[in-house]
Amino acid sequence: MKGAIASAAKLPRDQQQHLAGGKPNPTTFPIVDVELKMRDGAIVAIGQEATTVANDYGMPFGYPPLREWCHEFTSIAQSVPKTTFETSVAAGSLGTMFLAFDLFVDRGDCVLCDAPTFTGALTPLRTIGAVPVDVATDGDGVIPEALEAVLSGWDEAKSGKRPRVFYTVPTGGNPTGISTIAERKAKVLEICGKYEVLILEDDPYYFLQFTPELVQSYFSLAHAAPPTPCPPVLRFDSFAKLLSAGARVSWLSGPKELVALFDCFTMGTIGHGSIFAQAALNAVVRNMGFDGFLAHTREVCAFYKKRRDVVLGLAQKYLSATCEWKDPMAGMFLWLKVTGETVVDVTNLVVDKMLPVGVFVVPGGPFFPVSRKGRCPYIRISYSMADETELENGFRRMGEIIEQSLV
Numbered sequence: 537m538k539g540a541i542a543s544a545a546k547l548p549r550d551q552q553q554h555l556a557g558g559k560p561n562p563t564t565f566p567i568v569d570v571e572l573k574m575r576d577g578a579i580v581a582i583g584q585e586a587t588t589v590a591n592d593y594g595m596p597f598g599y600p601p602l603r604e605w606c607h608e609f610t611s612i613a614q615s616v617p618k619t620t621f622e623t624s625v626a627a628g629s630l631g632t633m634f635l636a637f638d639l640f641v642d643r644g645d646c647v648l649c650d651a652p653t654f655t656g657a658l659t660p661l662r663t664i665g666a667v668p669v670d671v672a673t674d675g676d677g678v679i680p681e682a683l684e685a686v687l688s689g690w691d692e693a694k695s696g697k698r699p700r701v702f703y704t705v706p707t708g709g710n711p712t713g714i715s716t717i718a719e720r721k722a723k724v725l726e727i728c729g730k731y732e733v734l735i736l737e738d739d740p741y742y743f744l745q746f747t748p749e750l751v752q753s754y755f756s757l758a759h760a761a762p763p764t765p766c767p768p769v770l771r772f773d774s775f776a777k778l779l780s781a782g783a784r785v786s787w788l789s790g791p792k793e794l795v796a797l798f799d800c801f802t803m804g805t806i807g808h809g810s811i812f813a814q815a816a817l818n819a820v821v822r823n824m825g826f827d828g829f830l831a832h833t834r835e836v837c838a839f840y841k842k843r844r845d846v847v848l849g850l851a852q853k854y855l856s857a858t859c860e861w862k863d864p865m866a867g868m869f870l871w872l873k874v875t876g877e878t879v880v881d882v883t884n885l886v887v888d889k890m891l892p893v894g895v896f897v898v899p900g901g902p903f904f905p906v907s908r909k910g911r912c913p914y915i916r917i918s919y920s921m922a923d924e925t926e927l928e929n930g931f932r933r934m935g936e937i938i939e940q941s942l943v
């Protein structure tokens with residue numbers, strides 16, 4: 537049937553009679569073009585032709601011109617030749633991760649995760665019946681020796697199949713703000729290659745690194761300096777922290793066969809992400825160009841770096857006697873450890889003392905793949921939304937509350 541369709545598709549259009557598809561007729565749709573007003577006043581139009589495409593159902597890999605842009609951009613930004621990988625535009629990294637877990641992880645499988653990690657990944661993992669497993673981290677990110685210890689010491693009789701997937705947030709981790717340094721990434725690649733573990737690299741803060749040089753990604757390292765054997769790396773980028781969170785547009789890049797598999801799965805589940813949103817962001821990034829887009833990422837990064845510096849000053853001023861922290865290297869989070877011999881867990885401190893007086897922070901327990909069972913002295917602070925006055929008041933009050941709790 538496929539062959540018959542392919543040869544019929546070559547016939548002149550007036551010899552084809554399209555009576556098969558179940559698509560709505562786009563001439564019944566009212567939207568013919570979309571104009572987006574930029575912050576600097578410029579108007580970027582999607583254009584009538586692209587709007588017609590955006591009104592229609594699309595392909596699982598998304599709006600073709602945006603897929604092409606993401607593929608090319610990733611190739612340049614990650615220094616990986618285009619011919620060696622494939623890219624697919626997706627509906628936000630959060631949902632895409634859910635699909636990836638569903639595709640690559642079976643019910644009952646154990647999945648390696650940074651400890652702590654993004655709760656938005658732990659929830660879907662548990663939902664599909666997988667078991668998240670801790671890989672310890674410190675101020676330099678994932679500890680390769682901890683990963684090796686988990687995998688080499690795995691007892692299949694006791695714990696089931698050895699994990700085959702490692703979900704990691706390598707840059708400006710949510711909740712820690714910590715990035716895994718390049719030397720460690722090389723070791724992690726080696727270990728994952730040795731134990732045949734697929735790396736899912738969830739990297740939405742990659743362009744929000746506060747260092748002058750961006751730390752090389754797993755995706756890039758696997759191409760530039762592949763260990764033998766080299767594990768497959770599926771990389772997840774997102775426009776959510778750079779252009780629009782609500783547009784729900786992200787992209788994944790990786791080995792062609794894995795991306796093709798992902799596309800098939802997308803087709804059978806959500807169909808595709810919003811072509812409309814993808815066409816809109818395509819118009820924006822094409823108007824910016826690669827250099828303009830990179831310049832924009834540097835502006836966004838400078839915004840968060842300024843906030844990070846303020847937050848570190850405030851932590852020093854109000855929390856140095858009661859807390860420890862590592863300076864965030866990227867992104868928008870500070871991970872505080874409340875110290876003191878009597879401190880076991882801070883959930884009640886946050887819930888009973890901070891939240892009721894309007895100090896909105898998040899207790900750290902839920903960020904751990906394996907439950908800390910009420911023994912978690914960590915608090916996640918986000919500095920993305922609060923201005924300097926709010927930050928100052930928040931840290932001052934947090935400092936007072938922690939000090940009172942320790943007397």
Ligand SMILES: Cc1ncc(COP(=O)(O)O)c(C=O)c1O
Binds near residue numbers: 656
């Ligand atoms: C580590 C991590 N991954 C993914 C996401 C979600 O990305 P998206 O908005 O593209 O779904 C977030 C956002 O909070 C995040 O912190």
